[in-house]
Amino acid sequence: MKMLDLKDAATLAGVLRENPGEEVVLVRDGHAVALLVPFDDADLEWYGRERNPEFIDSIAQARQQVAARQTVSHDELKKRLGLG
Numbered sequence: 001m002k003m004l005d006l007k008d009a010a011t012l013a014g015v016l017r018e019n020p021g022e023e024v025v026l027v028r029d030g031h032a033v034a035l036l037v038p039f040d041d042a043d044l045e046w047y048g049r050e051r052n053p054e055f056i057d058s059i060a061q062a063r064q065q066v067a068a069r070q071t072v073s074h075d076e077l078k079k080r081l082g083l084g
Contacts, residue, residue, distance in 0.1 A: 003027055 001023045004015055015024055016036070026034040039047075049055050065071055078084035 001025060006033070 002015055002019055003025045004012060004027065006026055006028045012024075012026075021038045023038070024036040025032050026036065072080070075084070
């Protein structure tokens with residue numbers, strides 16, 4: 001992991017070029033303010049999905065259903081579908 005003071009931000013392109021795939025922490029006045037991490041198109045898709053309020057609500061609802069035992073096991077589902 002590289003640390004880069006924002007005072008030296010002009011060197012950011014150089015740091016990224018010289019350290020492909022490495023995390024870079026941006027620092028201002030001695031404090032971390034941002035983290036740059038390797039990222040690809042698949043990551044971008046998940047990033048957007050994980051911050052979608054509807055997706056977050058669906059996960060919360062699923063957790064509540066599990067806690068209330070309103071789900072079926074994998075084996076039970078296979079039985080119901082006539083698969084095992």
